[in-house]
Amino acid sequence: MDGHGLATSLAPRLDLPLRHLLAGAAFYLVAQVALLGQAENLARAGYLAWPLAGAAHLLTLGWATMVMMGATLQLVPVLLRVRLRSEPLARLAWWTFTIGTALLAGSLFAGRPRWLGPAGALLVSGVLLYAANVGSTLARAPRGQLQRWALAAATGFLVLTALLGATLALGLTGTPAGGVAFPRLLGAHLAAGLLGWMSVTVFAAGYRLIPMFALSHGYAQHRQGPAVALLVAGALALVLYSLGAPTAVPGALAAAAAYLLFGLDVADIVRNRRRRVLEPVTRFTLAGLAFALASLGLAALAFLVTGRPAAVRLAFSAAYAFLGGWISLMVMGHLLKIVPFLTWLERYADQAGDRKVPLVRDLFSPWLGEAALLLTAAGAALVAAGVLPGLPAVVRAGLLLTLAGAVALGAALLQVRAGWRQPPRP
Amino acid sequence: MKGVTQVVEERDVLAALRGVLDPELGVNVVDLGLIYGVEVRDDTVVVTMTVTAPGCPLQDVLPRWVREAAERLPGVRQARVELAFDPPWTPERMSAAARAELGL
DSSP: OOTTOOSSSSSOOTHHHHHHHHHHHHHHHHHHHHHHTTHHHHHTTOTTOHHHHHHHHIIIIIIIIHHHHHHHHHHHHHHHTOOOSOHHHHHHHHHHHHHHHHHHHHHHHTTOGGGHHHHHHHHHHHHHHHHHHHHHHHHHSOTTOHHHHHHHHHHHHHHHHHHHHHHHHHHHTTOOOTTOOHHHHHHHHHIIIIIIIIIHHHHHHHHHHHHHHHTBOSOOOTTHHHHHHHHHHHHHHHHHHHTTOSOHHHHHHHHHHHHHHHHHHHHHHHHTBSOSSOOHHHHHHHHHHHHHHHHHHHHHHHHHOSSHHHHHHHHHHHHHIIIIIIIHHHHHHHHHHHHHHHHHHHHHGGGTTOTTSOOGGGGSOHHHHHHHHHHHHHHHHHHHHHHTTTOHHHHHHHHHHHHHHHHHHHHHHHHHHHTOOOOOOO | OTTOOOOOOHHHHHHHHTTOEETTTTEETTTTTOEEEEEEETTEEEEEEOOSSTTOTTTTHHHHHHHHHHHTSTTOSEEEEEEOOSSOOOGGGSOHHHHHHHTO
């Protein structure tokens, strides 16, 4: 076996997913540091503030999208039994996407729209390279599995999100954006990114990984296809609504129904688990789902209330609960499972059978994972709550806790990569 | 010993496979109930096994470790591993020791 310790005969070399996952964690830490100075902007729901937009893109692109891309590159070949179309192309996409993300977030944070052009070009190129690679891989995968079409749809939404973002950037640099108003484009960008790309990816991966890690058997699977289909339809309808179509109500209902079905499925998976103790991915998922439900409730209220300031605050709080709570906790839980696993394969796969070889769970302290969960959940709840009445002190306290959670996550991953080990088993 | 052919039996193979741990669960593949059958044909061993779920990240590496463990036995010239998903693995296939280890 080569020095990189191939995980499986179909999976890419381990450095490919690992570079995505570790870069994602690094971006998350930077995003939390950047957000710390944005308590005032967050508290006044100032979604158009440049530095806040920069920090938001560190979270959406650098953190969530980066990790989801890495997980997809590892999981598609393993789950769907198909080789990735091109590893060199995936590496080129990673470089392009990483540099593009850093440039874009930096130019937004610094309020320098002049840099948005080259940053956006790099970013869109990285997304297109990734999408072409994953799309052609999925096209060759055996038919029949939900993950195949769900991840294809998610990848399509990722491309749509990037193109809408590029159009927004053109508007910010003074180039007309086809006559579509900025708020409409922003709404479509958010719906495509948060629901179409991130949520569909989380559903697709979660439906395979959560029961696998919880050792669940006999749980209901008949709702999985409808849940993903409703989510795709809901995301599409909300994108169209943002662009002017009268599809808000069916879109919102479809997305809410999808989340309800997903929640029921996770509850069934947890009920049918064979591991008595809830393992980390399940705990992060359950905590994240509480944020997803809160976010749906806040978004519904934002839709129903009269008065723009109240609606903006509710929508802003919903967006933070969604991204900082639901998506971040889901990504974190899977990261704390996948990075140790891939590291184990990289270092110890050739020594399997040797009793001195540690187990995957021996590679980092579980306390750090628990701290990351509790601090992130508490911090996200405080920020989302503090936005509603507009209290900067509450938001700042929440951001501090979230940063501490990011440090705990980083420390856990550093332990894993630095070769730390739990004391040997008797 | 020169000139003497060592005879390998199924129990020898199973004993060797108890050294192959699932690195995630910390339980060996025999106690996990992943081994469906062992067939010894002269100096060739054929192991039929499964994994805990189709698409499991260990789906390719576990069979390789099983093959290598079997081939390390004296008297075994070649080992082959066949992956099976019918019947699918269920937790009920685990031994009492494995259940205790996993807190089931």
